[in-house]
Amino acid sequence: MARPTLHTRLCDILDIEYPVILAGMGGVATAELVAAVSEAGGLGIVGAASMPPDEIERQVRRIRDLTSKPFGVDVLLPSGVAAPQGDGAAKADGDAPPQPPQRSPREMLPEQYRRFIDSAEQEFGLPRRAAQEEMSQGIRRGFGGNFSKSQVDAILELKVPVFAAGLGNPGPYADAFHAQGAKVIGLVGNVKNARRIADAGTDVVVAQGTEAGGHTGRIGTLALLPQVIDAVAPTPVAAAGGIGDGRGIAAALAAGADGVWVGTAFLVSREASWPQLLKDRILAATEEDTRVTRLYSGKTMRNINNPLIEYWESQKLDALPMGMQGIISGEIMAAARQADKLELVMNPAGQISGMLHESRPAKEIFEAMVTEAAQILSEGLRARVNASVS
Ligand SMILES: Cc1cc2nc3c(=O)[nH]c(=O)nc-3n(C[C@H](O)[C@H](O)[C@H](O)COP(=O)(O)O)c2cc1C
The missing domain is CATH 3.20.20.70 (Aldolase class I)
Known part of the structure; x- marks a missing residue:
């Protein structure tokens, strides 16, 4: 042709x-x-x-x-x-930018957000605080x-x-x-x-x-x-x-x-x-399977919906500014990866997924x-x- x-x-x-x-x-x-x-x-x-x-x-x-x-x-x-x-x-x-944090990223969060991380890790059976050091380096670079x-x-x-x-x-x-x-x-x-x-x-x-x-x-x-x-x-x-x-x-x-x-x-x-799993979730999604959330970055982001997003939304917490919110989602996602629960990680995708x-x-x-x-x-x-x- x-x-x-x-x-x-x-x-x-x-x-x-x-x-x-x-x-x-x-x-x-x-x-x-x-x-x-x-x-x-x-x-x-x-x-x-x-x-x-x-x-x-x-x-x-x-x-x-x-x-x-x-x-x-x-x-x-x-x-x-x-x-x-x-x-x-x-x-x-x-x-x-703020200077590189002297404290660990999690310690920079207000108490209620630290509690949220703990409760999410418990809710989804994730290894607690396992990811902290891995995250610290990423966050330090972002702030640095x-x-x-x-x-x-x-x-x-x-x-x-x-x-x-x-x-x-x-x-x-x-x-x-x-x-x-x-x-x-x-x-x-x-x-x-x-x-x-x-x-x-x-x-x-x-x-x-x-x-x-x-x-x-x-x-x-x-x-x-x-x-x-x-x-x-x-x-x-x-x-x-x-x-x-x-x-x-x-x-x-x-x-x-x-x-x-x-x-x-x-x-x-x-x-x-x-990862193929994230592609597969898009291939399996219908037009109704995405949701806009501030969970992952602090700004409105459309993702394939998942139980972690539902859990965050149900807690009715205000999202923190971009870098700080990234500490929350980053810690939980690192733990989710460690536990091989990729279904909880960020999976941005649009309504055309269906x-x-x-x-x-x-x-x-x-x-x-x-x-x-x-x-x-x-x-x-x-x-x-x-x-x-x-
Ligand atoms: C997985 C993913 C990652 C994205 N990352 C960025 C990004 O880093 N910078 C950016 O400008 N837009 C980013 N976007 C938004 C896209 O640039 C684009 O505006 C959007 O995908 C267009 O809509 P569509 O997904 O319906 O085609 C991202 C979108 C997706 C799905």
Whole structure:
């Protein structure tokens, strides 16, 4: 079959064949998956959320071994980011971080949250406090200085073609990236943030609806998308949240998007780098099996529901800020891994999970999506819908 054509201005901006971007999913979208999507004609994006600079460098080198096509790296920025200074090195003032904790992470938590960890470990028969030392190192690194600044510095240094921020405003870094010919993408869940990041120089705004897996907002994709498009015009907008096949791509383009940013549909690809059990839970899920919770990160995150989420929600505790909440979930998850109870660990996934039934190579998933979208937009719609304006 001939190679389908599906082209928008986003393809020209990002130098790609098809307007389909692999979402930068932390720890899951790594070199093999990124390269597979870029090779297929889209834009693969590394989910570098918790990767230190040396790991980002390793990923980028591996991608460059696998493909010569454009790709990107995605990080999570803290709120409040200042413009780069001097030689263009990026500086994030929201990074003015707490000093590395002298006490163990668990000791930093208020008493009621320490009690919650104890009670959850008891409830699920987990090894008590077994994970503390393992967690301490991760938490210390997270608190230990300008983590996201060091990530952005590394991405600049590596001359990555596309920089993306899944949280926060990437605008203050835009000049530094533009100076080296790179593009900047930012993700939003509401119109206010869309305006903010577009005004700050972001090249592509991703409007992410609540259907999405991972951190997500409250507005549905179909309601959010046209409002963001109108608010940031002429800045290009990609749609995200609930797009899992060619019908979703066609719908997003019909609604005015310049492209799509797809996460969950690639989570079940062969190249996605996370345990098979987590993929299997997505493959087995229905559209009703996800739940938004603050348990894992302190921010609203859509996950495959599990008994630990139910238990957290039943306790009616307020979530702590991001790093502190991560201590709670991190300790419990480390204990769950130790006890081989992976069903309790974080398993972010979107509502489109109910439509995913098999694990395939990313190239196949990608080609099926693009071909279906091109078919719908070239002939399929006309065959089903009789419309005219005269
Ligand atoms: C497992 C997983 C991890 C994610 N990690 C990140 C992340 O680190 N940074 C980010 O910008 N978005 C992250 N997201 C959100 C995705 O970038 C994307 O917006 C979302 O998956 C799109 O909706 P969909 O899942 O319905 O395709 C994650 C999503 C999932 C499912």
